[in-house]
Amino acid sequence: MKTKNTNKMVWIVAAVLALGAGAAWQWLQPAAQNNNFVTGNGRIEATEIDVAAKAPGRVQDIMANEGDFVNAGDIVAQMDMKSTEAQLAQARAQVANTISGRETARARLAQRKADVVMAEAVLVQRRSELDLARKTSARSQALRADRAISEQIADDNAARVRNGEASVNVASAQITAAQAAVRAAEAEIDQSVAAIEAANAVVVRLQTELEDGALRAPRNGRVQYRVVQPGEVVAGGGKILSLVDIGDVYMTFFLPEMAAGRVGMGTEARIVLDAAQHYVIPAQVSYVASVAQFTPKSVETQSERQKMVFRVKARVDPELLAKYPEHVKTGLPGIAHVRLDQSTPWPEALQVRLP
Template identity: 25%
Template sequence: MRARRAAVFGVALAVCCALAGCGQRADTHATYQGYVEGEFVYLSSSQSGTLAQLFVRRGQTVAGNTPVFTLESVDETAALQQAQHQLAAAQAQLADLQTGKRPPEVGVTKAQLVQAIANAHKAALQLTRDEAQFRMGSVSQQQLEDSRANAQTSAAQVREMQNQVDVANLPGRAQQIDAQAAQVAADRAAVAQAQWKLDQKRVSAPRAGLVYDTLYRVGEWVQAGNPVVQMLPPQNVKVRFFVPETVVGSLAAGGSVTIRCDGCAADVPATITYISSEAEYTPPVIYSNESRAKLVFMIEAHPSTADAPRLHPGQPVEVRAP
C-alpha cells in the first residue's frame, strides 16, 4: 500500500508539473507514469500426490494444452481398472437377463419334456389296459387306482416341462432388468469418476504463455490445490497508470495509448480496457479547491498478445495518451 501511494504521489507530482506548464490545461500529448502488472495463472491439481514429472522450466514459453506436470497415480489407475471391471460384470449380467437361458440349457429342458411325454403316453396305455382288465375282473380296484394316479402324474409332468421350456425362452422379469440397468448406470458413473480423478493427476497449460515460475521439485509431496506452476499468458499483461481529473474525461475504453519503457526498442501500442470510476487522492489526503489537481483516476491498458512479452510485471513505464 505504501509503495502504491508513493507511486501515485509521484504520478500526481508529474501531473501537477504538466498542468502548471500549460496553464491548467491538459497537454494533448501528456505522458503519465505507470507500471506493468501481470495476472498470473496458478496451475494445480485437485488431488494430492508426489510430483512425478515436471515437463516445463522457469522462463519457458509453452503452447496451449502442453503437458506441464504429473503427479503419481498408482491408486487412481487401480481404482479406474476396478471400476471398469465392475462395469463389465454388470453389463454381462444385464445381457444375461435380457436373453434368457442359453440354447444348451433350453435343449436339456426340451429333452426332459420329450421324456415326460413318453412316460405320459405309456401311463395312459397302461390305464386303458387296466380299465379293460378291471371290467373283466382280472385286476383289483387298487391296481386300477394306481394306474389312474400314475397317468395323471405323468400328464402333469408333461405340462410342467412344457412350462419350463416356455420360461427358459423368456428374458428376466422387467423389474430385474430395470434393477440391473440401474446398476450398470451406477458403475458407468463410477468409471467416469475414477477417470476424472486420474485425469486430475495430469495437468496441461490452459493456454499459451510464459512459465513464470515452478514452485515444486520432482519427488516432493504436493497437497491438493497447491499451485505447482505459475504461468503468465500474454493476454494477462496490462499497464496501470494514473491521470488527473482534468484528463480522465477525454479518455474512453477502447482508446489507444502508447507505452514507452527502458530497454524497449520501440514504443508499444496498447488499448484502454478499464477506467476507474472512483477517484484517488495523493497525500496529504485533505480535500480543498486547491487540492483538486491531486485528484487522479486509475487507467488500465492492454497491449496486443504479440507485444505483451516485451513488458515485464513490475516494470516502470511511461504512457502517452492522445
C-alpha cells in the first residue's frame, strides 16, 4: 500500500515536471471550481498609436528612443521644414506688400475725393458766371432795342451766355469723372483688403505646416518602435514612431459559449502573468464579442456548440496602471480568471497582489 502511494506521488511530480512551471501552476489553481470561475489564456495588449508625418519630407530629428515615456503634447520628432520656412518668409513679405498697396489706395481715394470737391466748387463758379452772363445779355438786348448800345456788344454778351452754359456742362462732367475715380479707388481698397486676407491665409497655412512638422505625442505612452531614423525621407502619412498607451491595457482571451453567456460588462477578473505568477492583477471585463469566433459549418449539435468561443477583453484600471507605468509590458502571456458568480469570494490564490 505504501508502495502504491509512493508511486502515485512520483507520477504527480513527473507530470508537474513535464508540464513545466507555468502550466503546472495553472493546473494547481483552484479558480475554476464549482462553475463559479472560468479561465482563459491570453496576452497583455495595449492601444497602439502611430506618430506619422502629415506631409512627405525628410526626418530631421527624433527626440525619443524606444522605451522612453512621453506625455501628450511632447515633441517626439521634427521634420525638415526649411522649404516651408522660406515660403513663410515670402508670404509674410507679400502681406507687407499688400498692406502697403492698401495704404496707397487709401491715399489715392483721398485725392479723388478732393478732386470731387474741387469739381463741385468749379461747377458753382461756372453757374455763377452763367447767371451773370444771362443777366448781362438780357440787359444788352433791352438796350439794343432802344439803340442805346451797338449790336456787337449785345452779340458778345449773348456769346458769353453760351460759353457759360458750356462751362457748366464741362464742370458737371468733371464732377462725374471725379466721382467715378472715387468709386475706382474704393474698389482698389477693397481689392487690397482681399489681397491682405489672402496673403494672411497663406501665412496661417504655412505656419500650420510648420507646426505639423513638429510631431507631438497624441497621448501619454511609451515608445515601442522607432520606425525610421533621422535623415530618412517618408511619404505623407509615413510612420515615424509607434507608441503604446500604457493607460489602456487589457488582456484578450477566449471563453466557451456557456461561460461567455454568463459574463457581463464590468464583471470582475484577475490576471496572472506567466512571467510574474506571484502577482495577481485586478481587472474588469470591458468587451464580450457578440459573434462566436469559431462556428461549426454544419448542423450544430451540443458538442459542436461547445467548440464555439467568444473573444473577451479584461481591462486593467487606468488609475492602477498610472502607479506602475514601468511594469506595463505588452505581449506577455498569462491567464485571465473571471468570476461568474459575484457572491462567491475569490480564493486565496487569486487575491490581489501587486508589486
